[in-house]
Amino acid sequence: MNVTIYARLSLDQHGDELGVQRQEEECRAFAAARGWTVREVIADNDISATSGKVRPGFERLLVSKPDAILCWHTDRLIRKTEDLERVIALGVNVHAIHAGHLDLSTPAGRAVARTVTAWATYEGEQKALRQKASNLQAAKAGLPHRAGIRPFGYADDFVTVVEEEAEAIRKGAEMILQGETLAAVARLWTGLGLLAPRSSSGKAKGEANGWGVGGVKKVLISPRYIAQATYHGEIVAEGSWPAILDEATHYALVAALTNPKRFTGGARTGSAPQTLLAGLATCSKCGEAVRGGMYRGTPVYRCGQKHVRVPRELADKRAGNAVLARLAFPDLLGQILAAQGSQADDSAALHNEAKTLRERMDGLAVAYASGHITLSQMTAGTEAIRERLEEVESKLSGITGLPPVDPVTGLAGLIESWPDSPLPIRRAWVKFLLSIEMHPNGYKKAKNMTVDDYMTVGWHHVEEE
Template identity: 45%
Template sequence: MSGTTDIYARLSLDRAGDELGVQRQVAACRKFAAEHGWTVRKVLVDNDTSATSGKVRPAFEELLKSDPERMVVWHVDRLVRLTPDLERIIKLGVNVHAVTAGHLDLSNPAGRAVARTVTAWATYEGEQKALRQRAKNDQLAETGKPYKCQRAFGFERDGMTIRDTEAAELRKAADGVLAGRSLNALSKDLNQRGIRTATGKTWRTTTLKAALLSPRNAGLRRHRGQVIGPAAWPAILDETTATALRAILTDPSRSKRGPDRRYLLSGVMTCGKCSGPVVGAFVKDGNKGETYRCQKIHVTRKAAPIDEYVLGLVARRLAEPDAADLFAAADHGDELAELRDELTGARSRLDGLAEAFAAGDIDRQALAAGSRRLRDRIATLEAMVGALAVNPAVSEVASAEDAAEALAALPQDQQRQVIDALLTIKLMPIGRRGADVWEGLDIEWKGSK
């Protein structure tokens, strides 16, 4: 019997990311097709993709649209595990050949009945497995232990032991976020240095954000989407850092920030006429090149001389013996300690409510009301801690033996953070040509008397 066939392969979970599982399926299907004299027209693969999660399977959808003469799969459950998907296959009116489970003739009622029975049992098996896994996960959660699943970045496969090299990268990225660096810039830095995710893939802003926000890294146990208490494994990030990260990365205004700023003082300076923000732009007219200007074009000035002047001004001031006084206003140590104590107490009371409910001391209504009040207070405290967290870039410069040298060594986005912490800068209109750079700048030191 001659003709063509399409091959479909799928693996639900590819822990190593090497696609060896689906490659073995495809090899077996090719051999099966050759033995039957069929020419393989297409090979379609959904790797690391569940057939029961409800998510779209790209290769499966392509298979349905490709009008195959027949299909070859390693096992029927690689193709379908849910009845709605089977019905879509039945509508094609083609036969399905499974290397390990025989032939399903979907052209007649008997064959379709067999296919529906096989799929029903596959669905049952999946549901039973899910119930067993959920019960096991509940037991693990009660003891603060991790699930046996894909390795998390920063931890070994046992989920309990910290992998020091990756933990250091998480701390570095966390410091970057607190210093005002964008997730995009931090992801690029990781990729350029050859640092990969736990699955061996390149970093994206979404994966880095998820890693930094993971309660696991703060030594907290999450179960069914809720943090339920301390974990049995050690924390990579201290509580203050984790809380500050959450405040920053969940701030809705971050989604409106736009692309990374290329200019040192973009967003730091304001227009001396309209008080609007001053941004950097490349202006071709008049050969101006890189410039600063307000959005209403009240002021326009070449960027390089201003950058050089402001960096020099800050560097000279930081070289003075009393430079540390500039950062005194940013010291919220006592206030942070009080907030952290209150936050710890609120979380303890929340745990106590759950224990009281479990013991029958309070009813569900009291549990819900008390939990709502405490969660609201915890959210407020977390935001306050995040707002007072010391910017690592400012701390690094303030504590350096040579503050001016430390400033020069920082990436531009962190230099911007330091300048913004120290100075208020207005770009002023100048009515004459040939004026010095400083004449067009109105600069005040923040916190100065």
């Protein structure tokens, strides 16, 4: 007799398919002992038979017209009555190593099969209810949800912090709150080799997929990282594991990343610049602002009319050196301080309003953490306050046009950390200090062009602003 072996495993935590391999080995031994010929082996790995998801292997089994089906147990093949009816329609018998023989060729055999499947369905539903109750109880006790693969940032016990991953989470949070994109954080984590546990499970490091923006966002807004136990997305208790982020940072991330104005699909309405000089430098021929692009495999800046194609690496280095040179001038700090002092009378009310708005946002975060408001209320309230705060800060910046300066490290700290400073900060200083024009190549070959052929850089002076 020819048989088709069907194997299935609901959850493969390590992605190694060892569970279905063990089922196949036992089925082959069972068939060999009876002199049966194995025609084909079909498997569904890491797929539940009760979740409602399509099982590709099961569908292929049904269309393969098997002479007979051999499985490790009948619950590997069928867990729902509708699946049984589809198998019955094949008109073949089912042999199970640990559940006997289902004779689907007779009315009595089909009745037995339907009864067995009905009880299997009942037990599956009861198990689901028990599991839900157990999960809720564990969450209310502040215990981590341990189903599946470990979360990023924590070890296999779901409690011990993996410091290298935790530091990457903190750095990612800092980047988002400084205006960087989710894609930038994804590139950082992938570049560090700190892959999502599920993406790297069962694969060699070089074979694993990198982070996507969806995965990064899911991590950064998860209450797990402030040690909050949740059930179906609702916070139900303080967690019994160490936090990686503080609550203020977490709720600031939630407010930023759940902002409905943030691009999440559909028509793009604008995005944060991804290059240092896009939108800041201009073309000397047409006056249009340049943007990032590619030319023959090289990243360049170019205008819409394609008058200029300036190598991006060369332009960024030239602009960065010009900023650092201007920052090093001893007169600059005095001029900045004078400008800041001259705006005191005009901006005192705005500073007070900005302080009040920030305190209100902090109050929303505390209210949500205490369970007094829902996440949607906190997000909506934060968004309304943030819009007003952005207006106030825009007015403050407009008085002197000054980018932010760290009050502790000052200009010296900015110079020292320039290469690693977030892109929005570096762009702000380029805009404040420099005027940049980029030039057509004048039909010169690239190897004969100097940096001055490509671009002209001028300094703004504070007293002239």
